[in-house]
Amino acid sequence: MKNIGHGGKEIVERILPPIESKKRIRELKRIAVTDRVARECIDLAYGFFTPLQGFMGKGDVDSVCEKMTIMNGTLWPIPIVFDITNKEIKEKGIKRTDTILLTYYGHALAILEIEEIFNYHKLNLEQAVLGTTDLEHPGVKMYNTLKDTFISGKVTLVNEIKFNPPFDKFWYTPKQLRKISTEKGWERIVAHQTRNVPHTGHEWLMKGAWFSANGDLPVEKIKTGILVSCIIGPKRLGDYIDEAILLGHQKLHDAKYFRDDIHMVSFVLWDMRYAGPKEALLHAIIRSNLGCTHHMFGRDHAGVGSYYDPYDAHRIFDQIPKDSLNIKPVRILEWWYCPICGEVTYSGLCGHDKKRQGFSGTMIRSMIQDKVKPTKLIMRPEVFDMVLESADKYGFGSPFCTEEYLNKRQAVFEIPKLQNRKIIA
Numbered sequence: 001m002k003n004i005g006h007g008g009k010e011i012v013e014r015i016l017p018p019i020e021s022k023k024r025i026r027e028l029k030r031i032a033v034t035d036r037v038a039r040e041c042i043d044l045a046y047g048f049f050t051p052l053q054g055f056m057g058k059g060d061v062d063s064v065c066e067k068m069t070i071m072n073g074t075l076w077p078i079p080i081v082f083d084i085t086n087k088e089i090k091e092k093g094i095k096r097t098d099t100i101l102l103t104y105y106g107h108a109l110a111i112l113e114i115e116e117i118f119n120y121h122k123l124n125l126e127q128a129v130l131g132t133t134d135l136e137h138p139g140v141k142m143y144n145t146l147k148d149t150f151i152s153g154k155v156t157l158v159n160e161i162k163f164n165p166p167f168d169k170f171w172y173t174p175k176q177l178r179k180i181s182t183e184k185g186w187e188r189i190v191a192h193q194t195r196n197v198p199h200t201g202h203e204w205l206m207k208g209a210w211f212s213a214n215g216d217l218p219v220e221k222i223k224t225g226i227l228v229s230c231i232i233g234p235k236r237l238g239d240y241i242d243e244a245i246l247l248g249h250q251k252l253h254d255a256k257y258f259r260d261d262i263h264m265v266s267f268v269l270w271d272m273r274y275a276g277p278k279e280a281l282l283h284a285i286i287r288s289n290l291g292c293t294h295h296m297f298g299r300d301h302a303g304v305g306s307y308y309d310p311y312d313a314h315r316i317f318d319q320i321p322k323d324s325l326n327i328k329p330v331r332i333l334e335w336w337y338c339p340i341c342g343e344v345t346y347s348g349l350c351g352h353d354k355k356r357q358g359f360s361g362t363m364i365r366s367m368i369q370d371k372v373k374p375t376k377l378i379m380r381p382e383v384f385d386m387v388l389e390s391a392d393k394y395g396f397g398s399p400f401c402t403e404e405y406l407n408k409r410q411a412v413f414e415i416p417k418l419q420n421r422k423i424i425a
C-alpha cells in the first residue's frame with residue numbers, strides 16, 4: 001500500500017533523530033502540555049491527521065468552521081488547536097517565529113515551530129463544530145476548558161513514545177499499519193470504531209460490514225480485513241476500562257470468532273468531542289490515513305443526548321463533495337436479538353417486531369458487574385472471562401472506571417528521558 005493519505009498527501013511523519021533532538025532542544029523555552037495536547041502532538045507527528053503537520057492557524061480554523069475544509073480546500077471538519085494562556089505567553093516572552101519545547105510530565109515531548117499566535121471566539125467555535133453552545137453538551141464542556149489563546153505551527157516529536165502493556169501490543173502508526181496490511185494482502189479494510197467491550201451485536205455488525213464491503217467481489221478477489229480501532233482518550237467514571245476494551249476485542253480474534261488473517265485490533269488516541277456528523281467525518285479521515293477503505297457508522301455515531309438526529313452521521317457523507325474523502329461509509333441501522341429467529345437481526349429484516357430484544361448496554365454492564373455470565377447469544381464466554389481478568393489485572397477489581405482506577409492506573413504511554421535514548425548511528 002502506498003503511503004498516500006487524506007488530501008492526496010504523503011503520510012506525515014515528524015520525529016527528530018535522537019542526536020539532533022539533544023542539540024535542538026537546548027535553550028528552548030519550555031511549555032508543559034495537557035493530556036489532550038500531548039495526544040494530539042502524537043497524532044500529528046505520526047500522521048494520523050495527515051495532511052496536517054501541526055496545530056492550525058487562524059485561516060485554517062476559520063475555514064474549517066465556515067466551510068469544513070482547511071484553506072487549501074481539503075475536507076476537514078474539526079479544528080486541531082493548541083491552546084495556551086495569554087499570561088503564559090507574556091511570562092515566558094513567547095513570540096511568533098520562536099521554536100518552543102513542549103514537555104509532558106517534565107519530559108521533552110515535541111518542538112513546536114510557532115507560526116501564529118491568535119485569539120479566537122469560543123462560542124463561535126462551539127456553534128460551528130458542535131452545532132450548540134449548550135453547557136450540558138460534553139464537547140462544549142471540553143471547549144470551555146480551552147485557554148484563551150491559540151498557537152499554530154508544525155509539531156515534531158523529539159522522542160519516541162513508549163506505550164505501556166497491554167497498549168504496546170495494539171499501537172500502530174499509520175505507516176506501520178499500512179505496512180502490515182500490505183503484508184496481510186488486504187486490499188480493502190473495514191474500520192470498526194469502538195469504546196466498548198464487544199458483545200455479539202458488535203461482532204455481528206463487523207461481520208455484516210465485512211460482507212457489505214465484499215458484496216461486489218468474486219470469491220478469489222476477497223482480500224478484506226477488519227480493523228478494530230478503539231478510541232483511547234480521557235475516561236469518565238463508569239466507562240469500561242481501556243484495557244478490557246482492547247483485550248476483549250483481541251479475545252474475539254484469539255478465540256477464532258474472526259479468522260487470524262482478516263481481523264486485527266488497534267487504537268487511536270483521541271479526545272471525543274461528541275460532534276456527531278462532523279466527528280464521524282474526522283473519524284473517517286483518521287481511518288483513511290490508517291489505510292482503511294471502509295468505515296462503519298452505527299446509529300448516532302459520536303453523538304450524545306438528542307443534539308443530533310441518529311442518522312445525521314450517515315447523511316453527512318452525501319453532503320460532502322464527491323472525491324473529498326478516500327474512504328467509504330458502511331452505514332449501519334438498528335439491530336437487536338430476536339428469540340423467534342434465534343439470532344441477532346437487523347432493522348428492515350425480521351418481521352417478529354413484538355419479540356425483538358434490544359441489546360441493553362445497561363443490562364450487559366450490570367451482568368458483568370455482578371459477574372453473572374450472560375448467555376453466549378449476548379456475549380462470548382471468552383470475552384466475558386477476559387473482561388473479568390482485565391478487571392483484576394488492570395482495573396483494581398472493576399471492569400469499569402472507578403476513582404481508584406482514574407487516580408492510580410498505569411499511564412497509557414510515557415516519554416522516556418531523552419538521555420536514555422540509544423543513539424543510532
Ligand SMILES: [Zn+2]
Pocket residue numbers: 338339340341342345350351352
Ligand atoms: Zn425474528
